[in-house]
Amino acid sequence: MSKEEHNTQLFIQQELDRIGISHxxxxxxxxxxxxxGAAPGRTxxxxxxxxxxxxxxATGLDYSSIxxxxxxxxxxxxxxxxxxxxxxxxxxxxxxxxxxxxxxFQPTExxxxxxxxxxxxxxxxxxxxxxxxxxxxxNPFLTPGTFEMKPGYMLANTDRVYLTLTGKGGHAxxxxxxxxxxxxxxxxxxxxxxxxxxxxxxxxxxxITFGTIQGGTASNVLCGQVDISGTVRTILPExxxxxxxxxxxxxQTVTEFWGGTYAYxxxxxxxxxxxxxxxxxxxxxxxxxxFGETTVSVNEHPYMSGDDFSIVANEVPSVFMxxxxxxLEKENFPWHNANYHVNLDSLKYGAAAGxxxxxxxxxxxxxxxx
Numbered sequence: 001m002s003k004e005e006h007n008t009q010l011f012i013q014q015e016l017d018r019i020g021i022s023h024x025x026x027x028x029x030x031x032x033x034x035x036x037g038a039a040p041g042r043t044x045x046x047x048x049x050x051x052x053x054x055x056x057x058a059t060g061l062d063y064s065s066i067x068x069x070x071x072x073x074x075x076x077x078x079x080x081x082x083x084x085x086x087x088x089x090x091x092x093x094x095x096x097x098x099x100x101x102x103x104x105f106q107p108t109e110x111x112x113x114x115x116x117x118x119x120x121x122x123x124x125x126x127x128x129x130x131x132x133x134x135x136x137x138x139n140p141f142l143t144p145g146t147f148e149m150k151p152g153y154m155l156a157n158t159d160r161v162y163l164t165l166t167g168k169g170g171h172a173x174x175x176x177x178x179x180x181x182x183x184x185x186x187x188x189x190x191x192x193x194x195x196x197x198x199x200x201x202x203x204x205x206x207x208i209t210f211g212t213i214q215g216g217t218a219s220n221v222l223c224g225q226v227d228i229s230g231t232v233r234t235i236l237p238e239x240x241x242x243x244x245x246x247x248x249x250x251x252q253t254v255t256e257f258w259g260g261t262y263a264y265x266x267x268x269x270x271x272x273x274x275x276x277x278x279x280x281x282x283x284x285x286x287x288x289x290x291f292g293e294t295t296v297s298v299n300e301h302p303y304m305s306g307d308d309f310s311i312v313a314n315e316v317p318s319v320f321m322x323x324x325x326x327x328l329e330k331e332n333f334p335w336h337n338a339n340y341h342v343n344l345d346s347l348k349y350g351a352a353a354g355x356x357x358x359x360x361x362x363x364x365x366x367x368x369x370x
Contacts, residue, residue, distance in 0.1 A: 001070055002051040002111035005029040012050070012080065012105050021087050027118040031105040033083075035090050037362075041099030044361040045125070045133040045316075046354060047116070047309050048083035049076045049109035058338040073340045075138030075325060078347060080105060082136065085351040086358065099362040100128055104312075112160070112269045114308030125315055132279060132361045133318040135309045136354050140332040142324030144346035147287060147353060148297045149321035151280040155273035156205065156233040157240050158306030159266065163251065167260040169224030178222040179260045182215055185226040188254045189213075195246050200239060207233040207304050208243065233304040235272050272302070273310035276317035279361070283319055286360045287353060295353075296321075305335070319357075323350045 009029045016023045016033050023033040030050070057064050057071040065071045072078075083103045090101055104124055108115035124130075142148060165185050170178030189210060196206045208230065215226030232247075234240040244266045251262045284296045309320055325346040326332040333339040 001054055002108040002115075003029065005050050005107045008050050008080070009105075009107070012084070015084050016087070019084070019088050019091050021091060026122050026124060027107055027115050029107040030115055030119055032119070032124050033087055033103040033105065034100065035087060035094070036100045037090070037097040038095045039098045040128075042131045042362050042364065043100040043102065043128045044358050045102040045104055045130045045312070046083065046086070046358060047104045047106055047133065047135045047312060048079040049106045049115070050080050051076055051107050051110050051115075053110055053336060055336070055338050059341050061341060063344075071338065071340075073337060074110065074335045075340075075342055076109070078138050078325060078342045078350065079136070081347055082350040082354055085347070086355045089351075089355055097359060097362065101358055101362070102130065109308055112158075112267075112308075114270060114311070116308040116311040120311065120315060125312075130316050132276075133309075133312050133316050134354070134357050134361065135307070135312075135318070135320045136323045136350055137307070137320065138325040138335075138342055138346075138350075139322035140326045140334065140340065140342075142297075142322060143326055143328060144324050144343055145291070145295065145349045146297065146324040147295060147321050148299050148324075149275060149280055149284065149319060150299045150302070151275055151277035153235050153272050153302045154275045154320045155302060155306050155310065156207075156235055156304045157237075157272045158269040159232040159234075159240065159244075160269055161210075161228075161230045161232060161247065162265040162267070163228050164263040165226045165228070165251075165255065165260060166262065167224050167258065168222075170222040172220040172222050175222055178224070179258055180222055181226040181260065182223045184254055184258045184260050185213065185215065185228060187257075188250060189228070191250055191254070192247060195243060195250070199246060200242070204239050205233075205235045205302060205304065206239055206243060207231075208247075209233075232266075233306070235302055240268070270306045270308045271310045271314065273307060273320050274313050275319050276313075279317050279319050283321070283357050283360060287356065290356055291353070323353065325350070
């Protein structure tokens with residue numbers, strides 16, 4: 001899991017030694033692999049995150065996790081696989097290309113503040129300086145051999161909300177003698193959804209979801225405290241700031257009405273991911289030209305999920321794309337689901353497309369491939 005990828009790190013290092021790729025450990029449990037072709041040139045980076053999630057796997061597949069409570073439910077094992085495959089081909093044909101490729105085997109994508117920031121702080125984008133970066137991410141709702149990306153915002157800001165509503169406990173038969181924290185929570189949760197539906201433009205993108213709520217001790221005891229946590233997903237900074245302020249304003253109103261108090265923490269997480277428009281258009285055309293005109297779909301709207309690859313994208317021109325890993329013959333499940341699976345046939349497409357994009361990015365813009 002995040003911050004505990006010791007065995008995964010060791011496996012990657014052993015594979016890189018076997019292939020003959022230079023590498024160094026970074027950010028505790030991460031690895032940077034680096035290879036230069038026939039001559040120096042541009043430097044490009046591909047991010048492959050490596051951590052798992054605290055989920056009991058329910059797929060029953062041959063590649064199921066052997067560790068209870070630990071599952072690759074977001075495809076990071078597939079990311080690692082295609083990263084190693086790409087390095088294998090680059091090594092085998094090292095005399096046929098120029099420039100430098102870095103593969104960023106990044107830990108702790110699933111747990112903020114994430115592993116991208118410390119790897120950047122330790123110099124992964126320097127010596128030699130990275131000119132462009134790429135990230136391929138599994139998508140169970142796309143079929144193998146298809147990809148999806150868009151210029152501009154691709155993924156959302158991923159903020160966290162933690163709050164406590166405090167009332168006054170008492171006997172459930174005499175609620176007027178206390179302050180019902182569950183009643184306060186219910187009013188807050190219901191009204192919070194009107195922030196997006198009535199205070200944010202329908203042309204904007206925003207999601208408020210509360211994922212946990214704890215409160216109460218018995219059916220006949222008036223609850224004195226409720227703890228709630230959730231996530232806010234936005235694209236535009238001004239929308240992010242407005243929702244943060246409106247949630248607190250709502251807390252003030254609800255607790256004042258009931259006579260209770262609140263504690264509120266709004267934690268800004270990964271920033272929204274920005275795809276460099278010129279590079280995105282270039283890779284879209286290149287992939288469609290090489291693999292077929294229907295290979296890449298340009299999605300109209302950003303996804304409301306997030307990723308700390310956005311931190312890389314804030315430093316160098318970058319492209320985040322989704323790669324089809326779904327199956328036609330069985331049900332596909334979303335990321336972070338205990339039944340999530342990757343179609344193994346998709347691995348060859350992910351490796352081929354990733355390699356193609358890296359070679360494209362190694363070229364000077366407008367240059368023809370040799």
